[in-house]
Amino acid sequence: MADVWLAALITATPQEGFELALTLSRRGVRYTQPDTDTLKRLRAEYAESAEGLTAASQVVAINFQTVAAANNYWRA
Amino acid sequence: MADVWLAALITATPQEGFELALTLSRRGVRYTQPDTDTLKRLRAEYAESAEGLTAASQVVAINFQTVAAANNYWRA
Amino acid sequence: MADVWLAALITATPQEGFELALTLSRRGVRYTQPDTDTLKRLRAEYAESAEGLTAASQVVAINFQTVAAANNYWRA
Amino acid sequence: MADVWLAALITATPQEGFELALTLSRRGVRYTQPDTDTLKRLRAEYAESAEGLTAASQVVAINFQTVAAANNYWRA
Amino acid sequence: MADVWLAALITATPQEGFELALTLSRRGVRYTQPDTDTLKRLRAEYAESAEGLTAASQVVAINFQTVAAANNYWRA
Amino acid sequence: MADVWLAALITATPQEGFELALTLSRRGVRYTQPDTDTLKRLRAEYAESAEGLTAASQVVAINFQTVAAANNYWRA
Numbered sequence: 001m002a003d004v005w006l007a008a009l010i011t012a013t014p015q016e017g018f019e020l021a022l023t024l025s026r027r028g029v030r031y032t033q034p035d036t037d038t039l040k041r042l043r044a045e046y047a048e049s050a051e052g053l054t055a056a057s058q059v060v061a062i063n064f065q066t067v068a069a070a071n072n073y074w075r076a
Numbered sequence: 077m078a079d080v081w082l083a084a085l086i087t088a089t090p091q092e093g094f095e096l097a098l099t100l101s102r103r104g105v106r107y108t109q110p111d112t113d114t115l116k117r118l119r120a121e122y123a124e125s126a127e128g129l130t131a132a133s134q135v136v137a138i139n140f141q142t143v144a145a146a147n148n149y150w151r152a
Numbered sequence: 153m154a155d156v157w158l159a160a161l162i163t164a165t166p167q168e169g170f171e172l173a174l175t176l177s178r179r180g181v182r183y184t185q186p187d188t189d190t191l192k193r194l195r196a197e198y199a200e201s202a203e204g205l206t207a208a209s210q211v212v213a214i215n216f217q218t219v220a221a222a223n224n225y226w227r228a
Numbered sequence: 229m230a231d232v233w234l235a236a237l238i239t240a241t242p243q244e245g246f247e248l249a250l251t252l253s254r255r256g257v258r259y260t261q262p263d264t265d266t267l268k269r270l271r272a273e274y275a276e277s278a279e280g281l282t283a284a285s286q287v288v289a290i291n292f293q294t295v296a297a298a299n300n301y302w303r304a
Numbered sequence: 305m306a307d308v309w310l311a312a313l314i315t316a317t318p319q320e321g322f323e324l325a326l327t328l329s330r331r332g333v334r335y336t337q338p339d340t341d342t343l344k345r346l347r348a349e350y351a352e353s354a355e356g357l358t359a360a361s362q363v364v365a366i367n368f369q370t371v372a373a374a375n376n377y378w379r380a
Numbered sequence: 381m382a383d384v385w386l387a388a389l390i391t392a393t394p395q396e397g398f399e400l401a402l403t404l405s406r407r408g409v410r411y412t413q414p415d416t417d418t419l420k421r422l423r424a425e426y427a428e429s430a431e432g433l434t435a436a437s438q439v440v441a442i443n444f445q446t447v448a449a450a451n452n453y454w455r456a
Contacts, residue, residue, distance in 0.1 A: 004319060005319065006317070006318045006319040006322055007317070007318070007319070008318060008378065009318055009372065009377050009378065010379075013082070013083070014082045014083070014084060014085055015080060015081065015082040015083070018082055018100070018103065019107075022104075022107050024322070024365065024368065025361055025365065026361075027322065028326075028360065028361030028362075028364040028365060029357045029358065029360070029361045031323075031326050031364070032347070032350075032351055032357055032360050032361075033351040033352075033357055038351075038352065042352075042353075042354040042357065043108070043354070045354050046108075046354035046355070046358070047108055047109040047114075048109075048114065048118075049118075049354075050118040050119070050121050050122035050125075050128055051122070051127075051128065051131070051355075052354055052355065052358065053105045053108055053109055053118065054105065054122070054128065054131045054132055054135060055131070055355065055358045055359070055362070056104065056105070056108050056358055057101055057102075057104030057105045057108075057135050058104075058131070058134065058135045058138065058362065059358060059361050059362045059365050060104040060107070061100065061101065061104060061135050061138040061139045061142070062138060062362065062365040062366060062369065063365045063368070064100065064139070064142060065138065065141060065142050065369060066365075066368060066369050066372050066377075068085065068142050068145075068146060069145070069372075069373070069377065070372065070377035070378075070379070073085050073142075073145065073146035074084065074085060074146075075086075075146070089158070089159070090158045090159070090160060090161055091156060091157065091158040091159070094158055094176070094179065095183075098180075098183050119184070122184075123184055123185040123190075124185075124190065124194075125194075126194040126195070126197050126198035126201075126204055127198070127203075127204065127207070129181045129184055129185055129194065130181065130198070130204065130207045130208055130211060131207070132180065132181070132184050133177055133178075133180030133181045133184075133211050134180075134207070134210065134211045134214065136180040136183070137176065137177065137180060137211050137214040137215045137218075138214060140176065140215070140218060141214065141217060141218050144161065144218050144221075144222060145221070149161050149218075149221065149222035150160065150161065150222075151162075151222070165234070165235070166234045166235070166236060166237055167232060167233065167234040167235070170234055170252070170255065171259075174256075174259050195260070198260075199260055199261040199266075200261075200266065200270075201270075202270040202271070202273050202274035202277075202280055203274070203279075203280065203283070205257045205260055205261055205270065206257065206274070206280065206283045206284055206287060207283070208256065208257070208260050209253055209254075209256030209257045209260075209287050210256075210283070210286065210287045210290065212256040212259070213252065213253065213256060213287050213290040213291045213294070214290060216252065216291070216294060217290065217293060217294050220237065220294050220297075220298060221297070225237050225294075225297065225298035226236065226237060226298075227238070227298070241386070241387070242386045242387070242388060242389055243384060243385065243386040243387070246386055246404070246407065247411075250408075250411050271412070274412075275412055275413040275418075276413075276418065276422075277422075278422040278423070278425050278426035278429075278432055279426070279431075279432065279435070281409045281412055281413055281422065282409065282426070282432065282435045282436055282439060283435070284408065284409070284412050285405055285406075285408030285409045285412075285439050286408075286435070286438065286439045286442065288408040288411070289404065289405065289408060289439050289442040289443045289446070290442060292404070292443070292446060293442065293445060293446050296389065296446050296449075296450060297449070301389050301446075301449065301450035302388065302389060302450075303390075303450070308395060309395065310393070310394045310395040310398055311393070311394070311395070312394060312454065313394055313448065313453050313454065314455070328398070328441065328444070329437055329441065330437075331398065332402075332436065332437030332438075332440040332441060333433045333434065333436070333437045335399075335402050335440070336423070336426075336427055336433055336436050336437075337427040337428075337433055342427075342428065346428075346429075346430040346433065347430070349430050350430035350431070350434070353430075355431075356430055356431065356434065359431070359434045359435070359438070360434055362438065363434060363437050363438045363441050366438065366441040366442060366445065367441045367444070369445060370441070370444060370445050370448050370453075373448075373449070373453065374448065374453035374454075374455070
């Protein structure tokens with residue numbers, strides 16, 4: 001991908017960090033399946049599946065570990 | 077999401093940290109499936125599945141790693 | 153849950169730490185499914201499943217990482 | 229369990245550390261299913277399943293992370 | 305494999321680090337299945353599966369943890 | 381197992397470290413299923429399965445985290 005979508009792991013707040021973890025998780029999918037229409041169709045499918053949603057939440061949790069460590073856990 | 081739901085990773089006790097890990101896990105799901113009725117229906121479903129419950133507990137465990145590290149494990 | 157079940161991550165020995173990891177894993181389940189009878193029924197089910205037992209052991213392993221780090225690996 | 233099976237995470241060599249990780253993984257299973265005959269039957273089953281063996285190896289890998297960190301990676 | 309495909313974990317930017325994590329994930333597959341035609345066929349298959357894409361994204365997330373730590377999270 | 385197969389986690393290069401992670405992953409399997417013929421048959425099976433290959437790559441990624449940390453990420 002030629003565009004810059006990840007300039008830094010630093011965020012202002014934990015919540016923005018969590019949302020960055022969400023972006024990382026989706027990008028991890030998009031690199032394998034770049035077609036937007038296919039992605040939309042599949043997302044609609046697993047958004048109705050308890051197992052699919054739990055798996056998605058797990059990937060976010062793993063990426064949030066990375067983002068939180070990068071931000072030194074937003075300690076004051 | 078416009079509301080602030082995650083202001084800090086710091087909690088007073090390990091148990092509150094565990095409950096924050098639970099919140100992170102559920103938010104990870106809600107970002108993908110924001111519809112509350114669908115979430116309730118799916119939760120009822122996997123709350124009856126040994127596999128679903130173990131998977132949910134795993135996501136909590138991963139998020140608890142992050143929260144515990146942020147709190148320096150609540151060491152005195 | 154109003155009761156205090158997790159006062160500290162510090163334990164006297166690695167084995168007690170492992171057993172605390174087990175408690176964390178089961179609490180991760182109980183927060184999602186608080187009904188004791190349902191939990192007993194499901195536990196009986198996955199205790200007979202190789203896949204279910206391996207998945208349970210994985211959650212314990214993740215929680216043990218947290219407890220072991222909190223205790224600085226019980227180094228003398 | 230009343231017996232002491234985990235006195236320390238320190239081992240003399242990385243290989244002994246890996247074998248301790250194996251022990252931790254099996255203990256994680258045994259706490260959920262303490263019956264030895266059932267365990268033997270289930271182990272025979274997943275030892276013939278590629279998926280089951282990969283899952284078992286994953287739990288060992290997670291426990292080996294803990295043991296290796298405890299031993300400071302056996303650096304000289 | 306005789307060729308050098310991984311000379312260093314250091315990258316100039318987080319995004320390049322994420323792409324290196326992608327490379328690590330694919331190499332992890334290729335060591336087990338070196339046949340390029342088989343890989344292409346299987347990739348086409350799981351690129352149409354929500355579950356397969358989430359699992360792939362999870363491996364990337366785990367490898368990204370390693371690469372990000374190696375780069376000290378690209379902190380200035 | 382009586383033979384010494386893991387003398388150290390230190391490797392000269394990241395790529396050798398990745399290959400050591402592969403060895404750890406396979407040994408994790410072999411401790412559970414020591415029969416070489418069975419292993420060959422099962423490997424042939426999951427080498428044709430997208431899901432099996434992704435799962436194998438995930439175990440390698442977890443072991444690579446350990447090896448990379450042991451080598452301090454091969455920083456100069």
